[in-house]
Amino acid sequence: MASPRSAELLTSQTKLLQSLAHRVRLLQTVLGLPGAYILQMLKSLVPKLLANPQVREILRFVFLGSVVELTRSVSQKAADYVKHFFVVKASFTRGDFAFDWVKRYLEDHRIWDESRVFQVGACNPALRDRKSAGLGEEVQSDNAQASDDGRPHPIYQPAPQEPELFRWRGRWISVSISISSSSGFNKDPIQVLTLSVWSRKRKILDDFVQEARNHYFESPVPPRELTNLPDESGSTLTARFYQGDSSYDWIVAFVNAQETTEDTTDLEVTTKQSDLYNPSNHPSERPVVGFKPAPRVRQRLKWGNHWVQVDVDSNAVMARGRSAGGSITITIHNSKRSVLKDFIMATREEYLKTTVSKVTVHLSNHGAWMNGVTKKRRSLNTLILPEGAKEELLRDMREFLGSEEWYVWAGVPHRRGYLLYGKPGTGKSSTIHALASELELKIYFIQLSSQGLDDYQLSSLVSSAPSRCILLLEDIDCAFPSREEDDDLEDKKTTDAFGNTIIRYPQSRVTLSGLLNVLDSVTSEEGRITFATTNHIERLDPALIRAGRMDVKVEYKFATRYQIQETYLRFFERRFVSSDEHTNLDVNPSVLVPPPRPALSGLHSDEPPLSEGEVRSLAQHFADAIPEDMFALAQIQGYLLTKKMEPRGAVDGAPDWVEKEIEGKRKLEELKEKRRQQRKEMKAAAPAAQANLPIPIQVPPVRISPAPFGRGGVLHYD
Ligand SMILES: Nc1ncnc2c1ncn2[C@@H]1O[C@H](COP(=O)(O)OP(=O)(O)OP(=O)(O)O)[C@@H](O)[C@H]1O
Structure with a gap:
């Protein structure tokens, strides 16, 4: 129930509103009346409004609100001003x-x-x-x-x-x-x-x-990030290094030498030991498990006072118009180019420190150079060639490398080609390895018979190899298997179940003219040494081996008496060397697997110790027992390996071994001849048989790629 006071208030307010509305309506209708009349009306209205207590209350609130707002905005302005x-x-x-x-x-x-x-x-x-x-x-x-x-x-x-x-x-x-x-x-x-x-x-x-x-x-702790956004401030230096280029190897060596991989959680794992090897026999020789940051992992390293960010990209890229394997991008927090130069020089130093006892070999893959793999250096002393041969080769190469100015003066391209040809297992690859070690040259190895390799890729590879390196073209004859008239090619052919001929050659697409162009190419770096090896010089086109392309040709024959004797001494002479000197002896790792360490591995000989004179005399007897020009040195080494702890036994057993080898060789020849005959007969019968056969199925050819170096003592028969 409303009180009489509030009812009265309501009535008076209603009346007031009605009167106001009435006057507004009047005002609307009389618009256009003289201003004096309107003023008169307002004058009579205002006192009435002010007389109303509610209106006065409202006006007071409005006034107070305005004062507060004004004060607030003035103080805000003042605060901003002070700020x-x-x-x-x-x-x-x-x-x-x-x-x-x-x-x-x-x-x-x-x-x-x-x-x-x-x-x-x-x-x-x-x-x-x-x-x-x-x-x-x-x-x-x-x-x-x-x-x-x-x-x-x-x-x-x-x-x-x-x-x-x-x-x-x-x-x-x-x-x-x-x-x-x-x-x-x-x-x-x-x-x-x-x-x-x-x-x-x-x-x-x-x-x-x-x-x-x-x-x-x-701070000694690497930052979490250098920056995630492209740097537009120009305060970093960025450099890209492409696989196959030497500088790429320097960066890899530098990164590997850092100890920043502890917090890397994306790793590549490598093991360097056969899992069949039983470490319980040699507790000191546990399998070596290596961890490397996986490609694409971003690393931050401290170099001097600089932070260096390393980003690895393993995807093949186009670099300077050629395809390269992958790339590494370096970002340095500095804008001085000299800092980048110093950094690159530092990585080179690091690289040389770690590879001083190694030979770097770059293999090719789909027209791009791969990461360099390092092999132990091979001393020239381990190379047993006819007297004076290796010294002559070394002298020739040294002279070439040191006479760049003369070549320029004479207007002759500064490059030199060496062709090493002859029987397998006679030391051609070993010679290149030893010479590269001696002259500290990198080897860029191209397998001309690689599947898919074509003239364009070959040219790209050769032109992207650096100056002062060895470009190695092994088994150069295998690149051109189209000479069907060649007898030995028949050995590479076989037939499938349907009588189809399969050639056991990987089908390289390199042409002779492509290879000749590459060897003569003006884009080839100056100072290039090309080594080519072949077991069949007679298969090579004369144009390929003419002077200017192959300037020095060295024939590798079966072992001479001198070589046989030297090989024996190399195996047994070490028995008279003091244990201190053992470590200095350079032993070819590919021949001695596992390494014969007489003093270390606990192997012992039942034979009584020998004097140096006795060993030399045994070496002569050994050379007497092995016919000259009949065996590859790899074969002789293979035999001596079976007798490595028996210097006398090796000599005594030599005649038997020779007999068995000759017998084995004879049987192999017979077998080959038999197969040749069979093939001829099958060839003659093939047209008749094929008429009754279903459509032949293509069987992919078997690919056999020779290893870049040596054959680990595997014997090959011609
Ligand atoms: N003249 C040599 N001096 C020292 N070691 C040799 C010699 N000839 C062969 N060997 C040894 O025999 C193995 C095979 O030698 P290498 O691979 O150098 O022969 P190759 O002539 O290149 O053979 P291929 O023609 O089959 O490639 C190597 O382990 C090497 O140590």
Whole structure:
């Protein structure tokens, strides 16, 4: 029930409103009346309105509100004005280096320790060992074990948009991280870090940023990221290195020498031992398991005072118009080009340190050079050639390498070709290996008979190999299997179940003219030494081996008496060398597997010790027992390996071995002849048989690729 007072109030308000409405209507209808009349009407209305207590109440509120609003906006303006003059503010955008410096400084100094708003994520505990890795604060766990269990740990990071105050050099600095919306073409939100300092001058901010920068560069712990966005500030140097180029190997050696892989969780694993090997016999020789960062893994390394970011891309790329295997990109936090140059020189030093006792061999793959693989250097002493042969070769190569100016003066292209030809297993590959070791040259090996290799790829490979290297074309005759008139080619042919002929040659698409062009090519680097090897010089086109392409030809024959004697001495002479000198002796690893270490491995001979004179005399007897020019040195080494602890037994058993070898060779020849006959007969019968056969099925040819070096003592018969 409404009270009489409120009913009365309602009635009076209704009347007032009605009168107001009436007057407004009047005003509308009388628009156009003289101003004096309207003024008169308002004059009579205002006192009536003011006489009403509700209207007076409303007007008082309006007035008070306006005063408060005015005061607020004036004080806001005044605060902004003061701020403008007394607060220095700076924003840092993620992707810019300054952002990384400041963020890292704040994280490393645990500025957000007191923060109450967090973003929580999981993190690999291994990374937590790096106390100042800047990953935020790890959750405290009561369970001490939890930190070692390898499971991800929660990490607390300050949440954006929560300003935090910290004290630096006696001043309060406010910091906040916010996510700014994307701008321009960049659709990703960007993190922005804002610092505000109560100060009249900018210097405090300059000092803070400078300190953060120094902290960043001087910290021994790699930063999490150099930058994720393309650098537009021009404050980094970026360099790309392509597989196959020497500089690529330098970078790889440098990266491998660093100890920054502990926190890398994406790894490539390699083992360097057969799993059939039983380490229990030799507890000291455990299988070697190697870990390398997997390709594409980004690494950050400290080099001097610089942070270097290494990005590996294993995808084949086009480099300088040619295809290259993969690439490594280096980013350095510096804009001085001399820093990059110094860095590259440092990587080269590192490379030379690790490969000084190695020979680097680059293999080709689909027209691109692969990573260099290193092989132990081979001493020229281990090479047993007819007297004076290796010295002559070495002298010739040295003279060539040292006479570049003369070639220029004479207008002759500075390159030299060597053809090593002759029986298999006589030391052609070993010679190249030993010469490369002696002259510290890299070997760029091209298997001309590789499937798919064509003239274009060959030309691309040759032109991208560096100067002062050995370009090795092994078994050069195998590249052109089209000479069907050749008898030996018949050995490579076989027939499938339907009588189809299969040639057991990988089908290279290199043509003779393509090869000749490459050898003569003007794009070939100067100072190039080409080595070609073949077992069948008679198959080579005369154009290929003419002077200018193959300047020096060396024939490798079956072992001479001198070679047989030297080989024996090489096997047994070491018995008279003191144990100190053992380590200096260079032993060919491909021949001695496992390495015969008489003094170390506990192998012992039942034979009484010999004097040096006795060994020399035994060597002569051994040479007497083995006919000259009948066996490849690889064969003789193979025999001596079976007698490596029996210098006398080797001599005594030699006549029997020779007899067996001759008998074996004879049988092999008979077998070959028989097969040749069979093939001829099948060929003659083939047309008749084929008429009754279903459509033949193509069987893919078997591919047999010779190893780049040596044959590990495997014997080959002609
Ligand atoms: N003259 C030699 N001096 C030292 N070792 C030799 C010699 N000839 C052969 N050998 C040994 O025999 C093995 C095969 O030698 P190598 O591969 O150099 O012969 P090759 O003539 O290149 O054979 P192929 O023509 O079959 O490629 C190697 O392990 C090597 O150590």
